[in-house]
Amino acid sequence: MMDQKQEMYEFVNRGDEHYMAHISIDSVIFGFHANQLKVLLVKIRHDDRWALPGGFVRKEETMEEAADRVLRERTGLNNIFLRQFHVFSDIHRSNTEKFLELMRSEGIEVKKNNWLTQRFISVGFYALVNYEDAIPSSNWDSEVCEWFDLQNVGELILDHNKIIESALETMRRQLNFQPIGYNLLPEKFTMPELQRLYETILGKTLDRRNFQRKMLGYGILDRLEERRKGGAHKAPYLYKFNLEQYQKALKEGLQGGW
């Protein structure tokens, strides 16, 4: 078994044997917990800042498979909702100087024209995971991996703030066409929880009563007999998505704007 430094050396100096040059993926992994939309970030070594989990594309992988692999490595989850949404290809989006500095800090020699010092274009993906199920995990190229409140991500490296913004906008537009509620919420949830999710994604408040009427009108929710106990107030009903009806409704798009 290789140690961490050797693993890094191999990747830096021989990665181009297995990975495609110039092409990377970055994933905005969303979760929802305590009425907050969360994003999974990783801490860069020798840098105060955080970054989106990302990775490179093996020569025998599609972009989707690469994104799926990165997601699995970071959350332990399989078969997760994952969609590409934009290609980021600004000329100066990579930062070769930072990379070389990091390698110096790690004591790793980098030869001229190393594949990682060249320009990378990155395909942005967004993933929707059940917060409870995900187990944030770091690896050899990141110190820490943890959830952040969306409003609280601070300044990230490179164009990663822009990528998150773009992912959020995509999700907003696709709210009526993708099973976003289903993938972000646990199996059972309350109507207020679903509403908070919608409000967070849309960035505006919605009328509680109209929201419920419209949601139930779609016929995609099954109300359970249980209620959520433990809150300081009236116990709300629990709901489940009726997956069959949900899928059917999404094909045409849920009708009406927010």
Next chain:
Amino acid sequence: MMDQKQEMYEFVNRGDEHYMAHISIDSVIFGFHANQLKVLLVKIRHDDRWALPGGFVRKEETMEEAADRVLRERTGLNNIFLRQFHVFSDIHRSNTEKFLELMRSEGIEVKKNNWLTQRFISVGFYALVNYEDAIPSSNWDSEVCEWFDLQNVGELILDHNKIIESALETMRRQLNFQPIGYNLLPEKFTMPELQRLYETILGKTLDRRNFQRKMLGYGILDRLEERRKGGAHKAPYLYKFNLEQYQKALKEGLQGGW
């Protein structure tokens, strides 16, 4: 001035000095004419089939700049509506054998590990052009370049049929958020023409009277005093987009579904 064969030789054997390996763009260039949605295609040399206009990405270009350059080369048009919509990265989407066969036909020597024999992922773009203004032009790597009715493109090379389908679906989803009518129609147009455009994109017929009421309700059209003469029937009014109002309305999205 290089002749055509020499130009091709240079591109094939030294293109990797100027272009990025593994990355290409393909553009679905839409036009609208005679109540038909059109797509611009190019004819492949030594092959019966047609293809989407595409190209490679210069080392100093963004994806958008590359797509813009290709569009300019094929239509003569500048400053055109152009949006990326999906990355196509299937492992076997390239066809190295076909490429080598083509090179043999042209009598061009291809060395082992030539950059063009490697895997390419392609970023799909769609463009909306004014049919009247575009001047379809071929170049050294394509025999012919011309418009096809969307329903009539036949079997294209590689995954290009799939790319068109994906572009059309994207356009359908973005109909209320992008100035699609403005970019596809000439400056002056009639309400029935606008309706045919919507119907073609959506793939369904719309009620004439409801369409007009809704369209005018947006306040994005100015009716002119002129009418379109020459038809066999009652002469319809001509309209223009009120660009200022249109842009403003698109920011929030045109309300209501189709």
Next chain:
DNA sequence: TTATCAATGTGTTTTACTGACACAATGATA
């Protein structure tokens, strides 16, 4: 010259949906 006819311009009616709002029920806490 005039009747024809397909296509356009302009309504109306009915129904469904949205937005704004009011009040009763619940259940932990004080």
Next chain:
DNA sequence: TATCATTGTGTCAGTAAAACACATTGATAA
């Protein structure tokens, strides 16, 4: 046991959508 924030349910007016009818126009054909 009273309090109170939160949830469950209902109403009403205004708006938008779907379905539909009739008059107008202008080239074409009789």
